[in-house]
Amino acid sequence: MAEDLTFGIFDYVIFAAVLCVSAGIGLFYGCTGGKQATTKEFLMADRSMGWFPVSMSLLASFMSAITLLGTPAEVYTYGTLYIWIGISYCWVIPIAGYLFMPIFYRCNLTSAYEYLERRFNKWIRLAGSLTFCFQMTLYMAIVLYAPALALNQVTGLNLIQGIVSQGGFAKIIDDAYKGGRIEYDNFDPDPTVRHTFWSLAFGGVFTWLSIYGVNQSQVQRYLTVPSLKIAQIALWINLPGLISLMLLCSFVGLIIFSKYKDCDPVTTKRVLANDQLFPLFVMETLKKFTGVPGLFLACIFSGALSTISSGLNSLAAVVLEDVVLKFWVKDASDKKATNISKILALSFGVACIALTFVAAQLGGVLQAALGLFGIIGGPLLGLFILAMFFPWANSIGAFSGLMTGLIVTLWIGVGAQIYKPFVYKPPVSIAGCANGTIPANFTMIKHVLTAPYANDGLIRFYSLSYMWVGCFGVIVVCIVGLLVSFATGYSKPGTVDPALICPVFEKICPCLPKRFQNFFFCGVQHDEFKEQERLEKERKKLEKEQIIDFDMTKSVETIDTRFFDSRSVVYETAM
Numbered sequence: 001m002a003e004d005l006t007f008g009i010f011d012y013v014i015f016a017a018v019l020c021v022s023a024g025i026g027l028f029y030g031c032t033g034g035k036q037a038t039t040k041e042f043l044m045a046d047r048s049m050g051w052f053p054v055s056m057s058l059l060a061s062f063m064s065a066i067t068l069l070g071t072p073a074e075v076y077t078y079g080t081l082y083i084w085i086g087i088s089y090c091w092v093i094p095i096a097g098y099l100f101m102p103i104f105y106r107c108n109l110t111s112a113y114e115y116l117e118r119r120f121n122k123w124i125r126l127a128g129s130l131t132f133c134f135q136m137t138l139y140m141a142i143v144l145y146a147p148a149l150a151l152n153q154v155t156g157l158n159l160i161q162g163i164v165s166q167g168g169f170a171k172i173i174d175d176a177y178k179g180g181r182i183e184y185d186n187f188d189p190d191p192t193v194r195h196t197f198w199s200l201a202f203g204g205v206f207t208w209l210s211i212y213g214v215n216q217s218q219v220q221r222y223l224t225v226p227s228l229k230i231a232q233i234a235l236w237i238n239l240p241g242l243i244s245l246m247l248l249c250s251f252v253g254l255i256i257f258s259k260y261k262d263c264d265p266v267t268t269k270r271v272l273a274n275d276q277l278f279p280l281f282v283m284e285t286l287k288k289f290t291g292v293p294g295l296f297l298a299c300i301f302s303g304a305l306s307t308i309s310s311g312l313n314s315l316a317a318v319v320l321e322d323v324v325l326k327f328w329v330k331d332a333s334d335k336k337a338t339n340i341s342k343i344l345a346l347s348f349g350v351a352c353i354a355l356t357f358v359a360a361q362l363g364g365v366l367q368a369a370l371g372l373f374g375i376i377g378g379p380l381l382g383l384f385i386l387a388m389f390f391p392w393a394n395s396i397g398a399f400s401g402l403m404t405g406l407i408v409t410l411w412i413g414v415g416a417q418i419y420k421p422f423v424y425k426p427p428v429s430i431a432g433c434a435n436g437t438i439p440a441n442f443t444m445i446k447h448v449l450t451a452p453y454a455n456d457g458l459i460r461f462y463s464l465s466y467m468w469v470g471c472f473g474v475i476v477v478c479i480v481g482l483l484v485s486f487a488t489g490y491s492k493p494g495t496v497d498p499a500l501i502c503p504v505f506e507k508i509c510p511c512l513p514k515r516f517q518n519f520f521f522c523g524v525q526h527d528e529f530k531e532q533e534r535l536e537k538e539r540k541k542l543e544k545e546q547i548i549d550f551d552m553t554k555s556v557e558t559i560d561t562r563f564f565d566s567r568s569v570v571y572e573t574a575m
Contacts, residue, residue: 011294018298022305049224055234057310059241061217064307065146065300067249070366073274075253076260077364077425079183080176081195083250086243088204093239095205096212097232099502103388104219105228106499111321112219119387119500120395122326127402128383129322132216133315135376137348139369140311141355146275146365147297147304148356166258175258180426192463194423199467206470207370210377214384217314256281262432275365308352316344362417371466375413378470379405382477388502390478391493391524394485401481409473415462493523 074082107115113132117125166172176182186196193199212218212235222231256277265271271280279297286292320341325332332340362368383402386393393401464472485491493501501524 008290008293010291011297014291014294015298015301018302022302051225051230051234051237054221054225054231055237055241057221057306058212058218058234058238059245060303060306061221061310064143065304066143066307066365066369067245068300068303069146069275069278070364070369071246071249072253072256072278073364074366075181075250076257076277077274078195078423079181079426080250080254081183081186081197082200083247084184084197084200085204086246087201088208089239089242089246091202091205092208092212093235095209096218097235098507099504100213100384100388101219101222101231101235102228103500103502104223105231109223110220111318112214112216113318113322115500116383116387116398118497120393120398124383124395124398124402125322126326127399128380129318131376131380131402131406132318133348135372135380136215136217136311136315137351137355138358138376139372140308140348140352142359142362142365142369142372143304143307143311144352145356145359147300163255166255172254172258175261176254179257179261181254181257191465191468192421192460194421194465195467196465199465203465203467203471206378206381206474207373207467210373210381210470214381215314215377216318217310220314220317221310252278259285262429263434264428264430267428267430268433273364308349312345312348315348316341319344367466371413371469374466374468374470374473375409376406378409378473379477381470382474382481385474386478386481387500389504390482391496391501391522392485392490393481394488394491396488397481397483397485397490400484401477401479404480405473405477408476409469412462412464412469412472415458416464416466419459419462421463494525496524498525 071082104112104115107118109115111129113125113128116128163169163172166175173182186193187198188196189198190196191199222235225231225234259281260277265277265280266274271277279300282296283293286296320337324340324344325337329336329340359365359368362371379402382405383398386398386401503524
């Protein structure tokens with residue numbers, strides 16, 4: 001008889017307690033209004049956060065239940081090649097921190113898409129905002145679907161315990177090697193191969209840059225700290241957390257493979273999807289530890305809640321700033337605007353629940369999430385790159401580039417869902433399954449390597465690796481945007497506000513002679529802008545010193561008055 005792998009009473013208690021605490025915190029601050037009475041406090045934390053909580057928030061925002069469930073399933077199914085994506089993190093952090101972030105700080109924004117209005121016009125801002133809303137609503141539906149998979153498995157981690165139960169670290173690696181899960185040397189340049197070193201280490205840069213560079217959820221967190229330097233520190237501290245979590249979850253995938261190498265739970269229908277492998281493993285390995293499965297599921301839901309809360313907050317900020325206050329309620333009081341933002345967050349939450357059924361059709365949660373950021377986030381990233389790095393781009397080119405990029409990437413994404421490319425998977429075994437649940441002569445399963453249709457023409461186009469789709473979207477947006485801009489009357493670089501253009505060569509090649517830097521400025525008046533910034537800093541410093549001097553003088557006058565008053569009292573008493 002199969003072992004009962006469902007929650008015990010203590011598991012339910014722990015799980016319910018965590019959810020109640022999370023809901024209680026939200027209700028407390030939502031009802032009392034403490035530190036959330038204004039839009040500045042509700043959306044931007046009054047720009048007074050420290051580097052540590054912001055760094056942890058950056059990590060939690062997009063490292064959710066998708067990472068905790070999807071990464072082990074990816075490594076179990078396809079092997080360790082996915083680990084190369086850690087290299088893309090090392091590229092993304094400095095690019096986001098030193099090329100994108102300073103521009104947002106100069107503009108002192110609440111919505112990242114406000115930048116697009118300053119650079120182009122309000123209609124480009126609206127287009128960017130609506131694209132972001134579409135992307136994040138679908139993404140949060142996937143985030144919500146991931147813990148539902150775990151809940152379905154455990155109701156119907158301890159890493160060290162897992163290692164011990166499988167015979168130690170060396171045994172786990174040996175099992176993975178024999179099972180074909182240790183892979184690191186795939187350097188195939190073919191962009192239709194699902195995962196290679198190039199697609200993960202470099203294609204992944206565009207996928208993650210669409211998150212850390214221009215996504216409102218992350219930009220909004222950067223802007224909650226008092227200064228650019230603190231935001232950059234928070235971003236750098238976030239990097240080892242990203243890599244460590246990815247490596248840890250990848251190793252969990254190897255542990256799971258070591259346990260199920262002879263009886264694949266997916267083949268034997270013990271789980272409905274690969275993303276349920278980790279919950280199954282926890283239930284089988286840690287069921288004897290009362291309450292631990294409940295704690296595990298609570299952690300999965302907490303990861304999802306952190307992502308959803310940040311996503312809802314960023315969606316509320318974007319729609320409030322870019323749509324409601326811009327087009328509908330232009331003279332709303334701060335209190336009214338805050339109430340509208342809370343209603344918007346609630347509305348998007350309901351929409352995400354309704355869209356969860358769509359997420360269930362997209363396959364593995366990890367690929368679905370990263371693919372979404374490539375399909376929709378890629379063109380959006382391309383729009384910001386076009387705006388920040390190409391001073392010739394005009395509003396017509398920007399809109400044309402964004403629309404073309406979205407059409408092309410959505411075309412690829414939908415085509416890939418209809419004509420699913422056949423991807424090689426290392427073999428799985430069911431030879432060790434007990435109870436005669438499978439035929440005796442059926443022990444190994446391999447996926448067919450040839451598709452039932454010719455892999456050429458549009459079919460090959462649809463086979464583009466999801467890790468390259470974001471890069472492709474950026475290229476399409478920039479090329480189309482520049483071509484249309486030059487065809488319709490490009491912007492003259494000398495007339496563009498230097499605060500809105502990134503001096504990229506000055507950032508990446510600061511040792512270049514000044515004349516070369518000026519050449520690469522392409523006519524943008526960066527030198528004049530830097531001089532204005534210097535004068536503005538000196539002015540603020542002088543004002544601050546004057547205020548301090550004034551306060552000190554006032555304090556001295558107050559002390560002197562008190563001194564003479566007290567002396568007079570003493571003199572009168574003596575008389």
